[in-house]
Amino acid sequence: MAQLTAELNRHIFSYHVQDAPTIPDAEYDRLFRELQALEAAHPEAVSVDSPTYRVGATPLPEFNQVTHSIPMLSLNNGFEDEDIENFDRRAREGLDAEQVEYAAELKFDGLAISLRYENGVFVQAATRGDGATGEDVTANIRTVRAIPLRLHGDTVPAVLEVRGEVLMYKADFAKLNARQRDAGQKEFANPRNAAAGSLRQLDSRITAQRSLRFFSYGVGALEGADMPPSHSALLDWYQTLGLPVSNERAVVTGAQGLIDYYRDIGKRRPSLAYEIDGVVYKVNSLEQQQQLGFVSRAPRFAIAHKFPAEEALTQVLDIEVQVGRTGAITPVARLAQVNVGGVNVTNATLHNEGEVRRKDIRIGDTVIVRRAGDVIPEVVSFVAERRPLDVREFVMPANCPVCGSPIVRMDDEAVARCSGGWTHCSAQKKGGLMHFVSRRALDVEGLGDQLIEQLVDKGLIHNAADLYTLDKDKLAGLDRMAAKSAQNVVDALEKSRDTTMARFIYALGIRNVGESTAKALAQHFGNLEALLHAASFEGGLQLLEVPDIGPIVARSISEFLTDADNLALVRLLSGVLRWKEGEHVMKNTGAMAGKTFVITGTLPTLSRDEAGALVEAAGGKVSGSVSKKTSYVVAGADAGSKLAKAQELGITLLDEAALLSLLATASSTEPNQDESS
Known part of the structure; x- marks a missing residue:
């Protein structure tokens, strides 16, 4: 049994990691069946790294949660050469060095995973989750043949947490979708979705039927061994342990070396066996990484250089309209199916009638469709030289296609609406x-x-x-x-039924009223009757007394709450739902009064709602957008564009710990009621 286990694992490594099979599939299957028979006869002697674990086990009721011993952080993004030059400049300034050596590698489009090995044996796997806590997917990871269940070599660490990416090769993705079609089941949109969906199966036997791969790219906890001196040395060491590492990596110097690597990978991207959405640069020296440290829970020593939004050509088959919850009529282009950025696209938004006219998009046109990340695909422009003679212009219908009511457009709005x-x-x-x-x-x-x-x-x-x-x-x-x-x-x-007045106001779906405005209305008026009176009095003039509410928002609130049908529904709901009234706040005098916070990304322990509640309890205001008036931006993992804008405007950045410290300090120094009076 031990001999067969070792031999089969060597063949698995050759096939799934080195892409160099050493025996025919039929011979592998014969050896595998022989081992299965022996293990059935002697279950007490089954090894922890037996390849029979790869076939999956009985379904789990749910995934358990795993707290990462060291958080799995996300990276800041760069898109232009200037972003990378600035990254290099900051690294040189932080290290007081004329030049910096970097490890450059691929940014895989898969699912981030942490693997834990104890004394060389695989014991646990977890998704990244929110960075601090992930889902236990150990049973499913055991079925991924590229991941060793026991590390190679006689000298292995007592504890090693390997960070990396589970993904699906393009060819395996095509085979999976073919099987889905044959079985009459829904196809996956792209390899990333297929990999993520396969790994998050409660039944690991399903995962075992999917061809998943893995690449190592980082380290978490390490005990019982010396940390390699550099990131490139770490990946070399991983290879000696039998862990899969991509060969598409390099060590370069300076900003130009980074940009040259990016352009080289960009040219070869279509020929890669798997999807990537950019490249990653890390300061190579681990000692220098520690010296540079972190900002807003993202490392200063690393950055992801993303590829630009992908575009494709296709034909507009028709232009139809959709009706939104506020009656907004949105033209939607029905397209000949085209793959954009790994996703099959058949629809793309045209926003409004004015946008259709401005871009001169017509039915029958060949158009450029763009998709960036998870953003809804949009039609960028038409291709003039491919416009046929029989194209038809889009005509906004006079009546709603759903209910037949007239479609109207106010003079001060770009959007037409069902009346x-x-x-x-x-x-x-x-x-x-x-x-x-x-x-x-x-x-x-x-x-x-x-x-x-x-x-x-x-x-x-x-x-x-x-x-x-x-x-x-x-x-x-x-x-x-x-x-x-x-x-x-x-x-x-x-x-x-037990809610808050702010949630109730937001739930009504009043046009132009988001969460912040709903909270402001609840704080200002304190109870529903006061709000209804203000909405009906002199065209809602009193609503302008609420901070940050202008004429357009005030008009939307007044029109909604004075409509007979809406008012009747509000009365019905007020008899069904329960919330605490009487918390009338005309002036905020807390320690953070006058301070505006924007909370973005995923925080380690707090939800954004919980963090916002703490800010508001201290007298601060929470906004959904970053501007010059923003006092602080609280940034967690995957903060995105709001973090970038805050850095551009020079706004103070906080992570969760810094936010809690700020609020605690402000609270302790705030005078009590007697002292302030």
């Missing part, structure tokens, strides 16, 4: 209900879009208040609903 309102237009009704139960509104878990579609189409509900008349029997009769799931929805609805 039917939620009482007449089922599209608006469904959109409003989906917003009402969403996480940041009433947060009714289990009540998804498809369920709301059925409830409206079958006439079981007509407005948000009707949701609270639903019982288990009504819900259990719907598609894809059983007694248990129906009861879960009923329980979630009952739980949502």
